[in-house]
Amino acid sequence: MSKQSSYIINGITLYRVFAAPLLLILIYAKHLDVFKWLLAVSFFTDLIDGYLARKYKVVSILGSRLDSIGDDLTVFVAVIGLFVFKADFAHKELRILMILFSLFVFQTVFAMVRYKKISSFHTYLAKFAAILQGTFFILIFLLPEPLYFLFYIAVVVTGIELIEEIILIGLLPKWEADVKGLFWVLKRQKHS
Known part of the structure; x- marks a missing residue:
């Protein structure tokens, strides 16, 4: 792992952290056209930094935490945008959104x-949920009508992922980076 690769990857990750306040300003100013494209860039940088971190074997506790903070801020801002720019949809699906939010808060606490510290496990299921969430949020702001099937798939996978994360927190006595998932932890514990 070179320091330069680490700086570049962490810089891409930091973009999401710094973009979140700008996205909030765009929501407040009701600039949907700029908001939706910058939000898409934020979700895209999540894919890029993860790919580059794996390709160049850049793994650090700081990078893992920054990535989780950037991910959470991006989704948080996207949800606020949902309530402002797609209020009818957000209010219709409020119960589901509140259930996911409650699971997230419980898992974080x-x-x-x-x-x-936050869990930042980056399980396979968390990565898959992030792809579904990002795809849904990008498309809901780009298309005239929400894709309900994609929303419900993202909800189910995200809910299962949050429950997996809660179980992992209960199972792992010490924090670990890049936990593959519950199956692998149970398999490892069985062979220990």
């Missing part, structure tokens, strides 16, 4: 209590 549980990790903070157990590890004194």
Whole structure:
């Protein structure tokens, strides 16, 4: 791992952290046209930094935490945009959104209590959920009508991913980076 690769990848990740306040300003100013494209760039940088980190074997605790913070801020801003720019859809699906939000809050608080930090496991399921979430959020702001089938698929996968993360927090006595998923943790514990 070269320091230059690490700086570049963490810089791409930091874009999402710094873009979140700008996206909030765009929501407040009701600039949907600029908001939707910058949001798409934020979700795209999540794919890029993850790909580059794996390709160049750049793994660090700082990078993992920055990535999780950037991911959470991007989704948070996207949800706020949903309530502002797609209010009818957001209010119609409010119960589902509140269930996911409650699972997320529980998972985050549980990790903070157990590890004194957010979980940032980056499981395979979390990566798949992020792709579905990003695709849904990009398309809901680009298309005239929401793709409900994509929304429900993203909801189910995200819900399962949050539950997996909660179970992993309960199973892993110490924080670990880049946990593949519950199956692999259980398999490892069985062979220990």
